[in-house]
Amino acid sequence: MIQSMTGFGKHTVELPNKKITIEIKTLNSKNLDLNARMPSQYREKELSLRNKISKSLQRGKVDFSLYAEVTGEETSSAINAVVVKNYMAQLKAIPETGNKDDVELLKMAIRLPDALKTEREEVDEDEFIAIEKGVEAALQEVTRYRLDEGKALEQDFVLRITNIKNILSEIIAIDPQRVEAVKERLRKGIADLKENVDENRFEQELVYYIEKYDITEEKIRLDNHLSYFTESLNSSDSNGKKLGFIGQEIGREVNTIGSKSNYAPMQKLVVEMKDELEKIKEQLLNVL
Template sequence: MIQSMTGFGKYVVQLPAKKVTVELKSLNSKSLDLNARMPQGYREKELELRKIIASALQRGKIDFSLYVEITGDETTSQINDAVVRHYMKQLRSIADGDDLRLMEMALKLPDTLKTDKEEVDPEEYNAILEALKHALDAIQAFRSEEGRILENDFATRLENLHLLLQQVSELDQERLQAIRDRLEKAVADIKMEVDANRFEQELIYYLEKLDITEEKVRLENHLNYFKETMASSESNGKKLGFISQEIGREINTIGSKANYAPMQQVVVQMKDELEKIKEQMLNVL
């Protein structure tokens, strides 16, 4: 089952005095690239939260955001009276102004608020973990849905490649006969007598070098293996990428050996289908 690396998940928990919001966004990446944003007071839990997210999402460029909004009377911030008064005194020495205006200016300056450091409440943290679980479920569902779209597209491309490979097989005998006719005509145009047996031996040797039977068999196997891997219970993006490289190698070899315009045209179509698979492959987990 294919999963995409693109996804979004969000969950909100309402506590008695706070509203906790967890958001997860994910894009494609070769490895796990996790960026966490959260209030300073919750940083002590960051490592544990990162491990939970990494274990669930495995790979991708992931943005994790934790928002905590105070909805009750509870607050850990207080005005630092001494600092504010000191700022006001300095401002009054510089320019005249009423106390209200000076206070507005002072409150915009550093250190006018002091925050008492508190431990994260266990019940609140459990609520955060629950919100994270629901957000992970949501992003996994998003990834699975995107994965189904990718899987359908891959299935279409694989079917097209099978049909094009069938065309290559049908053109193969015609191609070999065309090459034989071309070489015989070239020898005839020289208007020289040649040893028929020696010519036939050289012709067979030349045609054997252009034989694509092995490439056709290997390409068929790779296409089937891609389909089997895609249908497995896990999303194997890297493995599918390696199989795609092998598919491309066989297509390129067939193209280099074709020496026949109609077959080369089919090979170009095969390369086009494979390129579309590779573009989408970048987003597979």
């Protein structure tokens, strides 16, 4: 079953003094492009989280965000008392201030550089285990989202492939008429020249042109490629690159039929096949 590369997952981890929100958003990309945003205290665990996400998502542009909100009494920021007192002493020593009120001085001092200090916290092991479980839950949501999107893509692919098969059947049906039209065009060309021709030579040339415009092999290969696309679509894994390669082969046979057809009704059908194939190729860019 195919998966889309578009997905979204969100999970919230409730801890005694924190609420951690994890969000994962994915879009289509040829390779894995992972962008991580998280508070500085969790940076030491970033590589571990990246590896977990990479193994699960494989391909796509991935935005991973981790937000931490303090809900308890603990905080990593504290007033740098020594610095604040020093600032206040310096402010008092300036005669021009005129206002010696300690409250006003404190308001000024607290806004000056280094008045607040942030203590680096080590990530608690139990907290990180909870974060890992939250990431796994968010990844499961992303996978469900991708599978749902993949079902919609699969239905569209089945429709487009069926349309191309039906058009191919029409091409097979009108091919004998096309061959007769080529023959008649050659006969008319000879008649317009008003020259006597060697019938044996004419038949030889006719066979040459008929073989040149013969599309039997292309019809067989195209039918095989269409069947192989459907078979790959129904496989247990999701391989967008493989489907892309098969799509290229389908396009090659369709183009060859178009170049050999030399018959307006068939060329019209070829254009319809190209239109369906182009829609398939657009959607294949989003298949995992």
